[in-house]
Amino acid sequence: MSNFTIPVGPLHVALEEPMYFRIDVHGETVNNVTINAGHVHRGIEYLITKRNVFQNVVLTERICSLCSNSHPQAYSMAIEQIAGIKVPPRAEYLRAIADEIKRVASHLFNVGVLAHLVGFESLFMHVMEVRERMQDVKESIFGNRMDIGANTIGGVRYDIDPERIGYLRAQLDALVPDVEEIIDLYHTDNSILRRTRGIGVLSHADALDCGVVGPVARAAGVNYDVRVKAPYAAYDRLEVPVHVLHDGDVWSRAMIRLMEARTAIDLIRQCLDALPDGPTVATAERPAIPPGEAIAKCEAPRGELIYYVRMTDSPKPERVKWRVPSFLNWDALGIMLKQAKVSDIAIIVNSIDPCISCTER
Amino acid sequence: MNFLRIFARNLLRGPSTVPFPFGPAWTPARMRGRVQFKLSSCTGCRACEQVCAPGAIRFDKTPEGLRFMMWHNTCVFCGMCEFYCPTDAIHQSDDWHMAHAVGEKYGMAIREVIPYTACTGCGMKTLASAPNPIGVVPPFTPEEVEQQRNQCPACRKKALAERGTPS
Ligand code: SF4
Ligand code: SF4
Numbered sequence: 120m121s122n123f124t125i126p127v128g129p130l131h132v133a134l135e136e137p138m139y140f141r142i143d144v145h146g147e148t149v150n151n152v153t154i155n156a157g158h159v160h161r162g163i164e165y166l167i168t169k170r171n172v173f174q175n176v177v178l179t180e181r182i183c184s185l186c187s188n189s190h191p192q193a194y195s196m197a198i199e200q201i202a203g204i205k206v207p208p209r210a211e212y213l214r215a216i217a218d219e220i221k222r223v224a225s226h227l228f229n230v231g232v233l234a235h236l237v238g239f240e241s242l243f244m245h246v247m248e249v250r251e252r253m254q255d256v257k258e259s260i261f262g263n264r265m266d267i268g269a270n271t272i273g274g275v276r277y278d279i280d281p282e283r284i285g286y287l288r289a290q291l292d293a294l295v296p297d298v299e300e301i302i303d304l305y306h307t308d309n310s311i312l313r314r315t316r317g318i319g320v321l322s323h324a325d326a327l328d329c330g331v332v333g334p335v336a337r338a339a340g341v342n343y344d345v346r347v348k349a350p351y352a353a354y355d356r357l358e359v360p361v362h363v364l365h366d367g368d369v370w371s372r373a374m375i376r377l378m379e380a381r382t383a384i385d386l387i388r389q390c391l392d393a394l395p396d397g398p399t400v401a402t403a404e405r406p407a408i409p410p411g412e413a414i415a416k417c418e419a420p421r422g423e424l425i426y427y428v429r430m431t432d433s434p435k436p437e438r439v440k441w442r443v444p445s446f447l448n449w450d451a452l453g454i455m456l457k458q459a460k461v462s463d464i465a466i467i468v469n470s471i472d473p474c475i476s477c478t479e480r
Numbered sequence: 481m482n483f484l485r486i487f488a489r490n491l492l493r494g495p496s497t498v499p500f501p502f503g504p505a506w507t508p509a510r511m512r513g514r515v516q517f518k519l520s521s522c523t524g525c526r527a528c529e530q531v532c533a534p535g536a537i538r539f540d541k542t543p544e545g546l547r548f549m550m551w552h553n554t555c556v557f558c559g560m561c562e563f564y565c566p567t568d569a570i571h572q573s574d575d576w577h578m579a580h581a582v583g584e585k586y587g588m589a590i591r592e593v594i595p596y597t598a599c600t601g602c603g604m605k606t607l608a609s610a611p612n613p614i615g616v617v618p619p620f621t622p623e624e625v626e627q628q629r630n631q632c633p634a635c636r637k638k639a640l641a642e643r644g645t646p647s
Contacts, residue, residue: 170533171530171531173530173531173560173564174530174531174532174533174560175533176533176560177533177556177558177560178533180558181556241483241487242483245483245486245487245490248490248496251496255508258508258510258511259508259509259510260510261510261512262508262510262511262512262559262572263511263512263557266556266557266558268512268558268559268560271560271563276559276560276563300486303482304482304483304486307482308482308483403614404564404566404614405527405530405531405564
């Protein structure tokens, strides 16, 4: 058998994101991987210093479409810390609801794409159809399917009345059996199991070494979830179960996502049960932001997202820097892809749920 | 085998897509679509201009008054303008049918002027904008709004003070 170097990406039928891999193969086994970045760099760190604090709520939301609630959430938390703004309790619950709604949709999307990569198109379409229910929820409650615009400095920009709470509950009730059926299917279906069990393994030690976060870490036995370790929004008042598996393969990562989607539904219900009355935003007018710096973090669907913001006397931030989950998970790809079969590359890459648009920003 | 059951069920349920554009597409009431502007409610505070991230909203001074300009093709439908508008002057409707021929692109905008007027109190040239309702208790009556509209900022303040601010 001979050695080849093959390019995968940046535009590739099986890759959902524009990454470029240079892969040295021996026969059909991967020997070495070089990952190249830079295809979707949009200069957002520069743009953010050219816009004022309030415009940036919208700019940060557009960094990534699937984590589009987590970015403005972390950004708002950092600004609120600088300005010493106390978010009203109702807004904290509404933030958690928005976060979990996005999590369900994001996780189902990734698990659906896995079915597509396995070649199980009808399952892919079924999962996407189940996810569509969450898309309808977002459109009905927030007014947009992806960029839901829930957050602003000092609170949230949406509210739910009893009628919408009823609608949301009904949609969740209808979603539960579908999600449970999908979980069951991924547990037992041979087409899925054959292509995902024992593939792209990341050991516990390697997971710690690479510092991976989110479902990638939890699938490798690392019990780390920002919602529990450093609760924000209303999470300190909610019962948040953290799912951990130990095999660290593609299947475990998919299962973690499915279980978290199921848990997210319960979290939304907990929030609806305990939703306090009161204002949804600290001040109706735009608050003044003094100079200062702050760090805030939250658990995006892909893992821990950290924001650093520095304000001076200008209404525009002097510096905003963020550390996105995919940056760390991406590093682990080198380990997961070692000795993998060429045909598994796309499945393994998808299993970290890569988000290149926020990593390169 | 499990999936065959789901497959059969989905088959029986029929298509879940809609035949748009040959049939209607479902649109929720809260859908954040085309921006609408109500000149008579605008206070000219320019908050919308300051929170608009892509710069879709611009104000400029013309000989006739303060001109509000909003470009639909620049808008990202974020809803910040509506959220920070102190009145109901700016609103995102549920209309999302915004595809248009390239030739019509310069028409995809709102251009309205808040005109200058002479203050009914002191005669000074001033903008005939709606008064800012924030913090006004009890709220302005429609007559008061019209009265304030035709006054300069100083005379507005005076009228507010005479109105008294009940605690
Ligand atoms: S919706 Fe957003 S982008 Fe559109 S005009 Fe309003 S603030 Fe600007
Ligand atoms: S009143 Fe509303 S529409 Fe008028 S300038 Fe202020 S924010 Fe803009």
